[in-house]
Amino acid sequence: MRILKGNPVSRGIALGKVYIYRAFKADVHESYFEAGKEDEYYKKFKDAVATAEKELATIVTSMSAESPEKAKIFTAHTEILMDEEVDEGVKEMIYESRAMPDYAVDEIFTDFANLLEKAKDPLIAARAADLRDVRNRVLRILKGEKESNLANLRENVIVVAHDLLPSDTATMDRNRVMGVITEIGGATSHTAILTRSYKIPSLLGVTDAVQIMKNGDNIVLDALAGKVLLDPEKEVIKEYQEKLVEFIKEERETSEYLDKIPLVASGERYSIGLNVGDTEPEDGYKYVDFVGLFRTEFLYMGSEYMPTEQEQFEAYKKVLANAMGNPVTLRTLDIGGDKTLRYMALPKEDNPFLGNRALRLCLDHMEMFKTQLRAALRASAFGEMKIMFPMVGTIDDIRAANAVVAAVKKELKIEGLAFDEKINIGIMIEIPSIGLIADLAAKEVDFSSVGTNDLTQYLHAVDRMNPSITKYYQTMSPAMLRSLGKIFSDFNKAGKPISVCGELASDDIGAVLLFGLGLRKFSMNAANIARVKRILSLFTLEETEEIAKKAQNMSTEAEILEFVKAEIEKRTI
Secondary structure: EEEEEEEEEEEEEEEEEEEEEEEOOOOOOOOOOOOOOOHHHHHHHHHHHHHHHHHHHHHHHHHHHHOHHHHHOOOOOHHHHEEEEHHHHHHHHHHOOOOOHHHHHHHHHHHHHHHHHOOHHHHHHHHHHHHHHHHHHHHHHHHOOOOOOOOOOOOEEEEEHHHOOHHHHHHOOOOOOOEEEOOOOOOOOOOHHHHHOOOOOEOOOOHHHHHHOOOEEEEEEEEOOEEEEOOOHHHHHHHHHHHHHHHHHHHHHHHHOOOOEEEEEHHHHHEEEEOOOOOOOHHHHHHHOOOEEEEEEHHHHHHHHHHHHHHHHHHHHHHHOOOOOOOOOEEEEOOOOOOOOOOOOOOOOOOOHOOOOOOHHHHHHHHHHHHHHHHHHHHHHHOOEEEEEEEOOOHHHHEEEEHHHHHHHHHHHHHHHHHHOOOEEEEEEEHHHHHOOHHHOOOOEEEEOOOOOHHHHHOOOOOOOHHHHHHOOOOOHHHHHHHHHHHHHHHHOOOOOOOEEHHHHHHHHHHHHHHHOOOEEEEEEEEHHHHHHHHHOOHHHHHHHHHHHHHHHHOOOOHHHHHHHHHHHHHHO
């Protein structure tokens, strides 16, 4: 038996077989063949097309019942695959230029995709992404590689990958994925955030996991202790089966706090919010006071094309309906860094987390930004919607975004379309520059929410996705606590609501410290609601304030963690 170590980011235990996930990357070079083999190579291309057609038919059949809309995407892919112009283009390159099939496919599909991207009609332009998807499918078959797809798994597996894109995680079959292991990523990566929300045990930062493990290996994933056990003995399997039963029992006991009113031991009330990333209904909506974060980027990443205004409008309306009358905070598109769109070519940047992302990107792509704001404002006529801008660094950013909102409101009025004219506009505080002037920012907005994941990253100058410098990513350092204390104080003094939607709000130790620092609005994934309610019920207001005061005056995060952990254990033993 071999043991691998990693960072547990979503609690739980999983026993099962390994499924290695490798996203296909086409490596195509200009290449030609000798005269006389034209028929042979054209047949090879046609055989690949036939195989691709069968794959797509299987996907369409399996998805039609569960998700007809997603099935339509793959029906469109079939239409592209069978397009006569595409076929003629590839045929011509093979017979007249004697181009190898993979080179011909790459050239023809890319040419058509580039042509479509220049179309003024956004729906036509969006088909470029479909072309590239089909190209990759055909190239993969020509290269002799099997399909790797997390949306169409045929058995229960533990997924092992170098990394998972947010779109990979968002579209995977949650009924089949028992656990997730990746070689990179940390507690605040989007893979971690999503697996926590799905309650899938996850271990990230497992060095060389893809090289060490192979498909079908029997493993134990211990996302409590942070380890993977390869080829465990029968006794070990039995031990972990018992641990799994104990874990489920503990989770069941904690779940009793789900429907309890969020109160600390001295009786003070606080609010619990929900972080969501899709439009599907879930039980979490029943146990919260508000939706503190609706991540709209997953609507974009789960699509093969730029979502239209009407599609976004319908999606936002659906989330409002799910929220059961509670207010919903919609975060505008947060793309860049580790989040990309397959149909939108973003320039390669040396430091993408410090580059043109989120609000900065939206202000540079005004039509895209206005389309989203139009959809959000129209949806606000059907429930209490709030709009929040991410990656705000200056007062100028706030004013520029507010100006766009004002312009869109004017357009909607002219068109006679209904919206909430008094809709609240807020910002995420995740860049230290805006945190330092939170008192000034509070004058410009109706509310704010702290994104502790990025705030930690930028405050400590540490890439939160880099496992080699994890020790510098300190969410509860003295510097972090003092920064948060100032931000909460500034907004509380201004009488403006402030919440935390970052992962710190759902951490046992973090929740105690945040309450003591003055926070009264916590937003988190549904999986953590009961745990936070349970932990905070153990403390009085005065106790949390005293703990936070002492913690801010400690020298290191390690001291703070040890101190608060001991205070929690006093009350749980």
